[in-house]
Each structure stands twice: as C-alpha cells, then as structure tokens.
Amino acid sequence: MAVIVAAISVLILVFTFNTTKVAAANYSTGDLLSGFEISDGKTSHATGDNIGITFDWDATGKNLQNGDTWTIELPSTLKVRTPGTSFPLFDSDNNIIGTASLNSDNTITVTFTNVEEKHDYKGSINIQTGIGPGKDAVVGDNTVTLPTINGNKDDTYNLAVSTKNMTKKGTIGEDSEGNPIITWQLLVNRNELAWNTINVHDHITDPNMEYVKGSVKVYKASWTSPGYYQKDSKLKAPKDYTINEANDGFDLSINNNGANQMYAVIFTTKITDADNATNGTTFKNNATLDWTASGNGGPGKDYANGSVTGGNNTGNGDGNLKGSVILEKHSAENDGTSLANAVYDLYNDKGEVVQSNLTTDDYGQINVTGLVAGNYYFKEVTPPSGYQQNNNEIHFSITGQTTTPVHVEAKDEPDGVELGSLAIEKLDSETRDYLQGAEFDIIDKDGKVVAHIATDENGVAYAYNLPIGTYTIHETKAPAGYIKGEDIKVNITADNLTPSIISIENDLEAGGEGDHSVTLQKFNSENGTVGVPGAEYTLYDINGNALTTVATDEDGFLKVDNMLPGTYYFLETKAPEGFNSNPKKIWFTIDDDDTNIGTLVTFDDPIGSDKDDEDNEENPDEDGGDVIVDPGDPDDNNGSGNVDNGENPLNPTPPYEGSSDNNEATTYLPQTGAQKGTLISIIGLLIITNIIYFKRRKA
Structure with a gap:
C-alpha cells in the first residue's frame, strides 16, 4: 500500500511541478x-x-x-x-x-x-x-x-466643422513702424466645391479699424487634417484674380474654373487708437461671399463674421527680465580687424533714442545693459577714422525671458572704396516677429550670384563688399513653416552705398482654426538656463499628419497658435548648429478648456558632450523624457498626467510579454490554476515524507 501511495505522489509531483504556462x-x-x-x-x-x-x-x-x-x-x-x-x-x-x-x-x-x-x-x-x-x-x-x-x-x-463656405479669423500684431494692426485671414470655398467664379466682399464698418490698401494676398490652400490647412501657391493679379479697392475695403473675384479649390485671402486693418490693442476692445469684421457653379450646384451666397479682442495676442516683449546687447564692430575688408571709436545711437522700435553717443572700445565693442523687453536698433552716427559711415540699421530684440546678452555685428567699408552693403530683415507678416533661417541669393544685373546670406537669430542678414549697381534679392529658402517671399530689386549708388534696411515679410505656410496654443522651449543640457535657437520642429497630429514646422527663436522658444483640442507631438526635424538631432517625440494633449497648456521643455546635449555619448548608448530610440511646465504650477505635469515619460505612446507596452508560434501572447501570470498546482505539490511532498517516516519507524 505504501508503494502505491508513493507512486501516486511521484506522479502528482511530475505533473504539478511542470511549469504552468498559460497562453493569453x-x-x-x-x-x-x-x-x-x-x-x-x-x-x-x-x-x-x-x-x-x-x-x-x-x-x-x-x-x-x-x-x-x-x-x-x-x-x-x-x-x-x-x-x-x-x-x-x-x-x-x-x-x-x-x-x-x-x-x-x-x-x-x-x-x-x-x-x-x-x-x-x-x-x-x-x-x-x-x-x-x-x-x-x-x-x-x-x-x-x-x-x-x-x-x-x-x-x-x-x-459640421465646415458647413459654412467661408470663415474669418483675426490676429493682432504690429506693422513695420510699430503701429498696431490686425491681420485677417479668410478661408474661402472651405468645402472645396466645384465653383466657377468666386466673389469675396469685405468692407470695414468698425470705427476702431481702417483698411490698409494694397495689403490683400491670395493663396491656394488645402486641408492637411480636419481643422488644419496649408497655403500652397500664391495667386497673382490680374492673371488669377481681380480686385477693386476702396477706402473701406475690397471686392475680389477669383476665376476658379470649376476646380475643387479652397483659397486663403489675407489682408490688414490698422487699429486707429493704439490703446485699444491692449485694453480689451473687440474688433469686428464681416465678409460676404457669392459664387456661380455649373450643373446642380447653381449660384449661392454665404457670409463670415470675425472678431478679435485686444490684449489676447502676445509676441516679442512679453517677459519682465531686463536684457543686454553687445555690438561688435569690424572692417568689411577684414573680419579680423576690430574698429574702435565708432559712435552709435540706440533706438526703440518707435524711433525714439534710448541711448546716444555709444562708442566702441579698443576691442570694437559696445555693451548696453538694463534693456526692457522690446525691439531695438543701432544706427551709426560717426564712423571710425579711415572708414565710411554705414547707414544700415542694426536690429535686435530683447525678449524679457533671459539675461543672456544678444550679440550683433556691424561692418564699415574703408575710405576711398566704392563698395556698398545690404541689410535684410525677415519678419512674420502677422506678428512682426523676426525670423531666423531665411536664405537669400544676391544677384547682380548679369544674373550672377555674388553673395548668399542667411538671417541670424535676430532675423537679419548682411551682404558686404558689393560694387555699385542694381541687385536682385532672391529668397532661396524660407524660415521653417513659412512661404518664400517675392524677389526685390535694390540699387547701390555712389550717393547711397548703404541703402536702408530692407524688410521682407513671410506668411505662415499652415494654419489652424482653433483657439488654443502651445509653447516649447529648448535648453542646452549643460546649462539649463541657456535656450537653443535655430532648432526646427515639425508638429504632428496623433495620426502622424504633419501640420506645421517652426523654429526656436533666440531664446529657444517656439509657439504654435490656432490649435484645436486633441493629442499631438513635436519631432525635431533639423538640429541647430552644434547639436545632434533629437529623435524623441514630445507628446502633449490639449483639452477643450485649455487655452495655453503651458510650456513644453526639452534639454538637448551638445555634440561631443559626455551626456551626448551616454544618451546615444543607453537610449537611442526612446520617446518621451520631456515635460510640460505649467507657469502657475511648475510641479504639475499639465494638470492631467496625459504625458507618460516612460512609455512610447505609438507602441504602448502591452500587458504581456513573449510570443508563441501561433502569434498568441504567452505569459507566466499568477493565475488560479498555477496557485492550485503549487498547493498539490506541497501535499504530495507531505505524503512522501510521511511514508518514509513510517517505514523507518516500522523498521
């Protein structure tokens, strides 16, 4: 009997100690x-x-x-x-x-x-x-x-996002002279219907605004994702459309020829009282639309009402830290020659003198501190001995977000040399923000490219040593997320070797129809207070559709407005000089009740740093790792915990591990069956122990 019991116990042990593997x-x-x-x-x-x-x-x-x-x-x-x-x-x-x-x-x-x-x-x-x-x-x-x-x-x-055939949105900004303006954008034929002729009528009746003649621009446009669009090619009058302007607005006619085409119509109004731009005044504008169509569509009419409230928009100058600027003066003939005793005046963007008779020292430098947020420019009053005066304005911005000095450079031509220079500033057509990364060819009258220049972090580019003549400024590359500007002709003469700074505006290539915004700031990981300019990021929706591309400014900031609620991510698509491209996706979610979700913060390692080497070895493909900082609560992760730093949102960690040949997941979960097997094993061991004990005792 003892032998039988022992055999049964052994069988129990064989079966129960076999690993309990459950296919999930x-x-x-x-x-x-x-x-x-x-x-x-x-x-x-x-x-x-x-x-x-x-x-x-x-x-x-x-x-x-x-x-x-x-x-x-x-x-x-x-x-x-x-x-x-x-x-x-x-x-x-x-x-x-x-x-x-x-x-x-x-x-x-x-x-x-x-x-x-x-x-x-x-x-x-x-x-x-x-x-x-x-x-x-x-x-x-x-x-x-x-x-x-x-x-x-x-x-x-x-x-029903586009049941209307036309919508309107306004953005408050400034013109080249610092006057407050509103840039209006009409989306026409939003449903991309096969119309023949499209007529848009917009006449200003709000006494707080004046229509700016010559400001109308028309683009073909297309949807990139529901609620998000991009401007395609720019139309030219009178080839593509006709326009009749009056003091209060315009009447525009587009020959659509039955195409399923949407259009973006952009124009500007001036705010008559500058105080209204910031005191909560609401500016209203109405537009009407009519069209003709073939077949069953027939003619039709629609309208769009738009409004924008003063004080809702922000741009440069929204911080409260006082900044500084360092001007460095060199010879246009030799960059290595610093020029002392050049005298400059410093102006604000209203043309008011902030400081005068600033003189370069023995190192060719002027250092100005204690500047409040805003836009400024230097202008030379007296050149150094042996050099010609350069009348170009040297523009820069103090953002109020950092105390790190802004660096600008100026050059003078030697006396007796009939060579000139050009200064180009690149601006956002709506916000008047300076844009880095625009590239230009300077082309002489014979079609030869004599210089290739790019705007710096201050949005300015300079070309020196240009002989007297006529030149074409041709934009070869627009800043990230913008449409290239048109060619501009300029003359350098013996009487004017340094023409006034040339302002070139760019329209955003893409836009949205929401009322939300997101801000990102990129820092140098070796110094967490230094922003990294010139990094280009593409914004994607949750399905991977590219919505727009933007670049960080001189303080490492970028901002995207007019966003709809939803989940998105930024991905760096061009690294700034001295940095590797960061492959991490920066995820965030905008809820219905968010206006601005705070600032996304990312830290990147310079090329060659120890941290850069460690990151490349340990986390070559990791997503996440970046945080959202709510200015009102720095410890809060966007208030909702929607950003998971430890998991790739595109490939969530599944609740199981391993796989089998039939593609079913396998796991060793502590399931009920496994617990029963362990209990039976213990009982079997007790039976064997008792048998051995009684046999020895009997012996």
Whole structure:
C-alpha cells in the first residue's frame, strides 16, 4: 500500500511541478464585437468634439482567461484623442471584469482580469469621451465600418466643422513702424466645391479699424487634417484674380474654373487708437461671399463674421527680465580687424533714442545693459577714422525671458572704396516677429550670384563688399513653416552705398482654426538656463499628419497658435548648429478648456558632450523624457498626467510579454490554476515524507 501511495505522489509531483504556462489569447476586433453605434445623440460634430460610441461584445464559447486581450482597431474616420485613458470593463451583470484603454495607435485595448471559471460573457463598452473625428473625416456624413462576429456593420456621424463656405479669423500684431494692426485671414470655398467664379466682399464698418490698401494676398490652400490647412501657391493679379479697392475695403473675384479649390485671402486693418490693442476692445469684421457653379450646384451666397479682442495676442516683449546687447564692430575688408571709436545711437522700435553717443572700445565693442523687453536698433552716427559711415540699421530684440546678452555685428567699408552693403530683415507678416533661417541669393544685373546670406537669430542678414549697381534679392529658402517671399530689386549708388534696411515679410505656410496654443522651449543640457535657437520642429497630429514646422527663436522658444483640442507631438526635424538631432517625440494633449497648456521643455546635449555619448548608448530610440511646465504650477505635469515619460505612446507596452508560434501572447501570470498546482505539490511532498517516516519507524 505504501508503494502505491508513493507512486501516486511521484506522479502528482511530475505533473504539478511542470511549469504552468498559460497562453493569453489576443482577440481582434471582429472576434468579440457583436455590434456598435454612435451613441452620443448629437446630430452633428465639430472637429474638436468627442464622438460617443457604444461597443457591444459577446464572448460566448471563447472560454476567456485572465490576461486575455481584445484589440479594437478604429477606422480612419475616427481617432483616439486622449491616449492612455483607461476605464473599467463591466459584464452584463455590472461586475468589473477588466479594463479598457485608449491607445495612440488608434486602437482600444481590452484586458480581461476577472473571468476565470466563468463562461459565455456578454457586455457593452460605452465611451463618450476620448474619441473624435479621424484624419479621413470629411464634411458631412462619415461612415464608420467595423467588423463584427456577424460581418461588417456600419454607422454614421455628421461632421459640421465646415458647413459654412467661408470663415474669418483675426490676429493682432504690429506693422513695420510699430503701429498696431490686425491681420485677417479668410478661408474661402472651405468645402472645396466645384465653383466657377468666386466673389469675396469685405468692407470695414468698425470705427476702431481702417483698411490698409494694397495689403490683400491670395493663396491656394488645402486641408492637411480636419481643422488644419496649408497655403500652397500664391495667386497673382490680374492673371488669377481681380480686385477693386476702396477706402473701406475690397471686392475680389477669383476665376476658379470649376476646380475643387479652397483659397486663403489675407489682408490688414490698422487699429486707429493704439490703446485699444491692449485694453480689451473687440474688433469686428464681416465678409460676404457669392459664387456661380455649373450643373446642380447653381449660384449661392454665404457670409463670415470675425472678431478679435485686444490684449489676447502676445509676441516679442512679453517677459519682465531686463536684457543686454553687445555690438561688435569690424572692417568689411577684414573680419579680423576690430574698429574702435565708432559712435552709435540706440533706438526703440518707435524711433525714439534710448541711448546716444555709444562708442566702441579698443576691442570694437559696445555693451548696453538694463534693456526692457522690446525691439531695438543701432544706427551709426560717426564712423571710425579711415572708414565710411554705414547707414544700415542694426536690429535686435530683447525678449524679457533671459539675461543672456544678444550679440550683433556691424561692418564699415574703408575710405576711398566704392563698395556698398545690404541689410535684410525677415519678419512674420502677422506678428512682426523676426525670423531666423531665411536664405537669400544676391544677384547682380548679369544674373550672377555674388553673395548668399542667411538671417541670424535676430532675423537679419548682411551682404558686404558689393560694387555699385542694381541687385536682385532672391529668397532661396524660407524660415521653417513659412512661404518664400517675392524677389526685390535694390540699387547701390555712389550717393547711397548703404541703402536702408530692407524688410521682407513671410506668411505662415499652415494654419489652424482653433483657439488654443502651445509653447516649447529648448535648453542646452549643460546649462539649463541657456535656450537653443535655430532648432526646427515639425508638429504632428496623433495620426502622424504633419501640420506645421517652426523654429526656436533666440531664446529657444517656439509657439504654435490656432490649435484645436486633441493629442499631438513635436519631432525635431533639423538640429541647430552644434547639436545632434533629437529623435524623441514630445507628446502633449490639449483639452477643450485649455487655452495655453503651458510650456513644453526639452534639454538637448551638445555634440561631443559626455551626456551626448551616454544618451546615444543607453537610449537611442526612446520617446518621451520631456515635460510640460505649467507657469502657475511648475510641479504639475499639465494638470492631467496625459504625458507618460516612460512609455512610447505609438507602441504602448502591452500587458504581456513573449510570443508563441501561433502569434498568441504567452505569459507566466499568477493565475488560479498555477496557485492550485503549487498547493498539490506541497501535499504530495507531505505524503512522501510521511511514508518514509513510517517505514523507518516500522523498521
């Protein structure tokens, strides 16, 4: 009898000590989905709206196990807006049996955690927030198709973001003389209908504004994602359109020839009282639209109302730190020759003298401190002995965000040399911010490129040693995210070897229709107070659509306005000089009630630094690692915890590890079966121990 009991015990041990390996099934959409519906009750949705959906599921006959997962792949007409959001999963008896999570790869992952020894489950997942219109959503009805256990099922929702054929948005800024202006942008034929003739009429009736004649620009435009567009080619009058201007506005006619084409019409109004730009005054503007069309479309009319409130826009000069500037004076003939005793006056952007009779020292430098935020320029009063006076204005900005000195350079030609110079400043046409990274060819009358220059962190570029003659300034590369400007002719004469600074404006290439904004600042990791200028970042939506490209300014800042609620990421697409390109995606989420989410902060390592080598070895492909700083609460991570620094949002860490030949995930989870096996093993050991004990005692 003892032998039989021992044999049974050995068998128990053989079977129970064999590793309990459970295959966790990963079900796809149609394996468990029995039906779904758009369940929020809305008759239409805007691009920033949530779309409520109820998913019905049925696991009859599947024998679900703890650790099993179910992945619902959303079609491109829907998108996950808040990845990382999780909520409990209930069965039909209202018991919690797992969790459901929204993922940035446009899927929903359901993980079953309390289904052991229970069968034939059914239930529903009701998601009313976190899902919105997708990248392939169109104006009007959108079909949502999902596979179910009974075949494909469809439902529809209506997208009403562009039910109007024209919309208007205004931005407050300054003109070249520092006067407050509003740049208005009309989106015309938003639904890209096949119209023949398009007529736009805009006449200013608000007494707080005056129309600026000659300011109208027209671009072909196209959608890049719902609510986001880009300007394509610029139209020319009278070839592409005709315009009749009056003192109060304009009448514009575009020959569309039946094309499915949207247009962006941009123009400027001047604010009559400068105080109204900052005291909360609301400026209103109305425009009307009419068109002709062939076939069933026929003629039609529409309108757009726009408004902007003074004090809502910010640009340079919004900080409170006092800054400084260092001017360095050199010979145009030899960069290595510093020039002492050059006398300059310093002006603000209103043309008022801030300091006068500033003289370069033996090192050719002038150092001015204690400057409040704003735009300034130096102008030479007296040249050094043996050199000609250079009348070019030397422009720069004090941002109020840093105490690091701004560096500018000036050069003079020697006496007796009839050589001139050109100064070019590059500006945002709406905000008047200076733009770094614009590149120009200086072309002589024979078509020869005699100089190639680029704007620095102050938005200015200089060309020296130019003989008397006529030149063409041709922009070869626009700053990141901007449209190239048109060619400009300029003359250098014996009487004017240094013409006044030439201002060239650029329009943003892309835009959005929202009221939200995001700011990013890039720092040098070896000195956390030094911003890094000239880094180019592309902004992507959650589906990987590129929306715009922007560059950091002299303090390492960049800002994107007019954004809609949703989830986005920045990716560095061009590294600044002295730095490697950073492959990390900087993720952030804008909620409906956010106006500005705070500042995204990223720290990058200079080429050759110890930290640079360590990062390349340890984290070559890691996403995240950057933070959002809320100026009101520096310790708060955007107030919501939507940024996960330890996980790549495009490839979320699954709730399992390993794989098997049949593509099912395998895991060694502490499941109920494994716990029972351990208990039986212990019982078997006790039986064997007792048998041995009694046999010895009997002996």
